[in-house]
Amino acid sequence: MSTTDGGSLRQLADTLSGVARTLQAEPDVETTLSAIVKAAIDYVDGAEHAGVSLVERGRIRTVAPTSEIVRTIDQLQYDLREGPCVDAIAEHQTYRVGDVGDEPRWRAFGPAAAEEGIHSLLSYRLFVTDRTLGALNLYSSRVDAFDQKTEDDGTLFATHAAIALVGAQREAQLGIAIENRDIISTAKGILMERHDVDDAAAFRMLVEASQSANLKLHQAARWLVENRRAT
Template sequence: MRATDDDGFRGLAETLGGIARTLQAEPDVETTLQAIVKAAVDYVGGAEHAGISLAEHRKIRTVAPTSALVETIDQLQYDFHEGPCVDAITEHQTYRVGDVGKEARWPAFGPAAADHGIRSMLSFRLFVTDWTIGALNLYSSRVNAFGQRTEEEGQLFATHAAIALMGAQREAQLGVAIESRDIISTAKGMLMERHDVDAARAFRMLVEASQAANIKLHEVATWLVEKRAV
């Protein structure tokens, strides 16, 4: 490999390292998503727009789009059930498209995307181990905006983004779990004081109320704490 290539990849590695540290420092999932798409447009050559498609319960939804155009193009893919984003998630591959309007693989989506001014697309599967989180999608109004090297560099970026996103999601889930535990503990304390019962009996009272009302335990506890009544 030429020295210039070595320098280029060293520079990319430093950039990716900085991006990874920045993403890990983001306080929540939404902010992490926004940081990912902004960095993608800033650092991936040819990208004019970016968005993330999250795969949730057999449905796909767009989050943190850098423009309204991203939402429009993504919705076309969801409606037609075809396109590089959909295939990146379902086929577990990266898709680079130089002129989507002439792409035979997506006869319905391609011309529709071109009608909205999008010509090139680059979609990366976002995954950690075997779990697919979604896809990172890049868009350009130029034909052949993304080359082989851009795809390789973007794949490295997508890997960092997937790890950061996974970490943010786990922290969010942990935060919800801790918050639920705390609110249940507070509700138990109120019941113990008001009814002069021990912790076990107070917890059973919450469980019985949850079953009778057919709502989650933490929701019963939240209602009790907020309303200050049983």
């Protein structure tokens, strides 16, 4: 889509608002990511394939690719430690490439990507404040598939996508925290009944058991709940 006039800008804003509302309604991180890449294909001109390179514990992995070629191109970048998505994450920039096979910045990755049939790439850093979530990667088999206006449109989309993604991650973390709290409470109840102790004593027993078994507290609690009939 083009942003050549005010009407187009309003249309783009309305489109992105609708996308954002859709993403915020998704129930989990994986579903949110799938919605992000599908919307990228639908709304960013020239994009044939899309995926998210997600940063987790210092490592990068491809999530929700729209096709197998996305995994292939992404993995090339991870293995070679060069390419637009790797640089977008590391350098906190957007990278647009019209003919990757002739791109001097990535002498190993560029020819390898072109050999796989991918020539144009757009990689956006996905971030909120100073936290980098990963990169949104758009790929095309055509040379010069993306122009400056397309890049600008995609930047607005990537911003909405990052906000939706971090919201989904927080919801997932909250759900895990609540689940862990509940399983710990259940385990304490089992220990209180079994050993006729109060809440504090049961918690101490659970902590000691987790330390002895070298498990996290919620893992020890889950083991006790799942094996309560056998112990």
